[in-house]
Amino acid sequence: MILIVGGGVIGLSIAWKLIEIGKKVLILDKNKLGKEASWAAAGMLAGRMESEPGEEKLFPLLAKGQLAWPKFAYELENISGKKVEYKKDGTIMLACDFDENNKLKSTFSFFKKNKINMEWLNGEEIRVKEPYVSTKVLSGIFSKKDHQVNSRFVLDALLTVIKRNKDKCFIEENTEVKEIISNKNQVIAVKTNKKVIKVKKIIICAGAWTNKIKNISKEKIPIRPVKGQMICLKMNKNQPLIKHVLWRNNIYLVPRNNFDLIVGSTVEEMGYDKDLTAGGIFHLLRIAREMVPAIEELPIIDSWTGLRPTTIDDAPIIGPSKYLKGLIFATGHHRNGILLAPITSDAIKNYFLSGKIGKEFVNFQPDRFLFN
DSSP states (O other): OEEEEOOSHHHHHHHHHHHHTTOOEEEEOSSSTTOSHHHHOOOEEOTTTTOOTTOGGGHHHHHHHHHHHHHHHHHHHHHHOOOOOOBOOOEEEEEOSHHHHHHHHHHHHHHHHTTOOOEEEEHHHHHHHOTTSOTTOOEEEEETTOEEOOHHHHHHHHHHHHHHOTTTEEEEOSOOEEEEEEETTEEEEEEESSOEEEOSOEEEOOGGGGGGSBTSOTTTSOEEEEEEEEEEEEOOTTSOSOSSEEEETTEEEEEOTTSEEEEEOOOBOOTTOOOOOHHHHHHHHHHHHHHOGGGGGSOEEEEEEEEEEEETTSOOEEEEOSSSBTEEEEEOOTTOHHHHHHHHHHHHHHHHHHSOOOGGGGGGOTTGGGGO
16 A cells, blocks of 8 residues: 555646556545645646746756646546646736836747747737737737646546545545654654554655654755735636736736636745735736736636745655655645646656656755755
């Protein structure tokens, strides 16, 4: 039996892949499966657009994550019978004034330098693609290959798959892992808020709560929560405002097939606080309105927060521990959990088949921070 700690998109994807190769798994989640960061996610598959200076080692991983999504979505839809709403319309990053325009030119140069192919658009070209974009928008960068998926549909599909495999996949919700128990550098059990479970293989997919588990060192595995507030507006089905994902100053508008319009997300160092705030919502709506003024007429139908699991280098931690046999990590994905779920789950599956983590994860293995 393999124990998976955390039932978000990473944990559920890994469970699916391990079931496929005949493994039995037990998923423990401190709350309900899939109700934390994965539920809060907007579902953008924007590894290209989100690339930033200082994260060059992460580019190949994000690119491979994007390439893996069409097959992952196709297989998941086929096996679950559920749609995941994989959309290929693309993403446009906007500039609304001259300072933003100059910054966007610098960003475009950075993309070109790193061979990330994008298209530069002037304001009029943007409004051909998106007629409701403000006349104040001066320019933009269009990424045809930055797509999106409905993260909640993905979770529903994954849950459908694992719940059909009751003989191979066992679930215990509202069960918090408090401690990893080991003997002579070998995992032997976990202590939960309910009982002790004997186990020799543990996969940590606990996201922002990873360091809440005793005997997972904050020095070796440094992960902190980064809060994001989000709101959902409802567009007129006869006159939807936008088709593409729009992005400006790290705020994005994500249109759904059901005419929901997701507006996110703040980036806040607030620990485990998940309160919605007036300032956070105001910030989102102000930036969004400057992109698409007509949103002021749309009703707000929902709002929520999520906690991104963020490492000190904003990159995930994937692979077996160097110090504790039987302990494997698949956590710390920051803003890329949905994007990297396919290749992370494949990497863990391949580890159980071959004993090795793929070369694409060589820069993202556990305990790497000890050498910084």
